[in-house]
Amino acid sequence: MAKNHRQPYAVSRHAGEQTSAESWGTGRAVARIPRVSGGGTHRAGQAAFGNMCRGGRMFSPTKVWRKWHVKTNTNQKRYAVASSVSASGVTALVMSRGHRIDKISEVPLVVSNEAESIQKTRDAVALLKALNAYADVEKVIASRKIRAGKGKMRNRRHRQRVGPLVVFAQDKGITRAFRNIAGVELAHVSSLNLLQLAPGGHMGRFIIWTQGAFESLEKVFGSQTVASVQKHNYTLPTAVLSNVDITRIMKSEEVRAALRPRGPSRIKRPFTQKKNPLRNFGVQVRLNPYAQTLRRAEILKQNKKYTHKNQKTEKLKRRPSPTSASKKFLDILHSGSEPSA
Numbered sequence: 001m002a003k004n005h006r007q008p009y010a011v012s013r014h015a016g017e018q019t020s021a022e023s024w025g026t027g028r029a030v031a032r033i034p035r036v037s038g039g040g041t042h043r044a045g046q047a048a049f050g051n052m053c054r055g056g057r058m059f060s061p062t063k064v065w066r067k068w069h070v071k072t073n074t075n076q077k078r079y080a081v082a083s084s085v086s087a088s089g090v091t092a093l094v095m096s097r098g099h100r101i102d103k104i105s106e107v108p109l110v111v112s113n114e115a116e117s118i119q120k121t122r123d124a125v126a127l128l129k130a131l132n133a134y135a136d137v138e139k140v141i142a143s144r145k146i147r148a149g150k151g152k153m154r155n156r157r158h159r160q161r162v163g164p165l166v167v168f169a170q171d172k173g174i175t176r177a178f179r180n181i182a183g184v185e186l187a188h189v190s191s192l193n194l195l196q197l198a199p200g201g202h203m204g205r206f207i208i209w210t211q212g213a214f215e216s217l218e219k220v221f222g223s224q225t226v227a228s229v230q231k232h233n234y235t236l237p238t239a240v241l242s243n244v245d246i247t248r249i250m251k252s253e254e255v256r257a258a259l260r261p262r263g264p265s266r267i268k269r270p271f272t273q274k275k276n277p278l279r280n281f282g283v284q285v286r287l288n289p290y291a292q293t294l295r296r297a298e299i300l301k302q303n304k305k306y307t308h309k310n311q312k313t314e315k316l317k318r319r320p321s322p323t324s325a326s327k328k329f330l331d332i333l334h335s336g337s338e339p340s341a
Contacts, residue, residue, distance in 0.1 A: 001072055001194060008064040016057030021048035075234075077194060082221050082236055084197035084205070093204030098161065100139050101206055103132035110209045117172045124177040128164075136163050136206060140183030162199050167192070169212030189213035190220055190230055 021034035033047040051059035087093050089108045094101055101107060109131065118124050128134040143161040146152060163183025168174050171188070178184050185196055189212075197205050222228035224238045249255060277284040284291050325333075 001070070001077070004069045006068050008066065008068055010062040010064045010066075011058060013061070015061070016055065017049055019048050019055075078221075078231065078234060079237060081192055081194050081197060084194060084203050085192070085207075085217070085221075087203035088197065088205050088207045090204065094206050095204075097202055097204040097206075098139070099164070099204075099206035100135035101133075103135070105132070108207060108209055108214070109133070110211055110214050113169075113211050116168050116170050116174045116210055116212070118177040119173040121177055121180050124174075124181060128181070131208070133164055133206075133208065137181060137183055139163070144182070162205070164206045164208050165196055166208045166210075167213045168210045169216055174210075189216045192220075 019036055021036045023032050023034050024030060026032065031047070033053065034049050036043050036046050036048050038044045046055075047053040048056055050056045091101070091107045094107060111127070111131070115127060118127065125134065125137075128137060140161045140163045144158055145160070147156055147159045151157075161183060162185070163181075164185075166174065166178050166184060166186045167189050168186065169189050175186050178186055187193060187196055197203070197207075199205065218226075219229040220231070222231070222235050224236050226235070228234045243249060275283045277287050281291075281295070
């Protein structure tokens with residue numbers, strides 16, 4: 001929506017092309033870009049027309065038939081305005097926008113209808129000071145800076161923060177009283193502007209309501225069941241959830257009682273790990289289930305072989321060994337001669 005106030009701009013259709021220039025053609029050891037005709041001046045012979053040339057036109061000259069505005073559905077704009085009005089009553093959102101409301105008595109801030117009859121600016125300032133809302137105006141005054149860029153040459157020399165928004169129901173002089181206070185903006189309750197309620201797209205504008213304006217909100221927007229008086233056949237959208245505090249819902253006893261206890265933490269690898277089935281037996285069994293049967297047969301065969309070998313060894317151990325040599329062998333050994341036949 002902020003784009004809809006832009007004004008079309010473009011360069012002149014003849015800019016950079018208001019000269020008689022022709023190309024010299026080939027064979028002159030210069031580029032074939034058109035060159036200014038004539039002589040007796042530095043301009044003669046210089047390149048022209050191209051976007052790379054001094055004094056030439058720009059590349060793709062801007063046109064006024066650009067798409068300047070963006071259409072927004074009426075129902076969406078009404079929904080956004082209603083949401084912004086609702087957000088202005090949330091203290092946390094108002095403070096997050098930077099408004100100085102530490103000493104404000106309440107949010108939303110509603111004053112009596114007598115404020116609509118204020119004629120002088122000094123009385124308006126006195127009212128803001130009595131409401132402890134003038135600190136937001138002082139913040140705006142301190143934030144006034146010179147704009148960076150060429151905007152300061154185009155009637156946008158200074159930039160500053162936004163202050164409170166005063167919403168009224170009847171103009172009995174209130175617009176003249178508040179319009180010269182830095183950062184203060186005014187709006188009629190029947191024509192609220194979304195760009196004022198949510199500057200920069202951020203909801204939570206500090207709004208000072210008059211009593212009549214605050215009481216007229218239901219006539220302007222209606223409710224979930226009653227249609228609006230001013231907007232034809234319009235009702236406020238119904239919330240999908242009765243309680244939008246999801247954290248409170250998840251931590252409630254009813255939800256926690258229905259949840260399963262938390263299991264062990266499991267970290268999932270961010271990539272598929274390549275495993276060698278010749279080395280990893282689990283992967284090999286997944287690829288070839290018969291590999292487990294072969295492995296079992298090999299183990300049984302190996303156990304049978306070792307069992308047979310162990311039995312043979314035990315049998316040899318149980319064979320009785322000679323304890324002493326015979327008398328005949330000892331005689332031959334001592335005599336040192338061969339036995340006679």
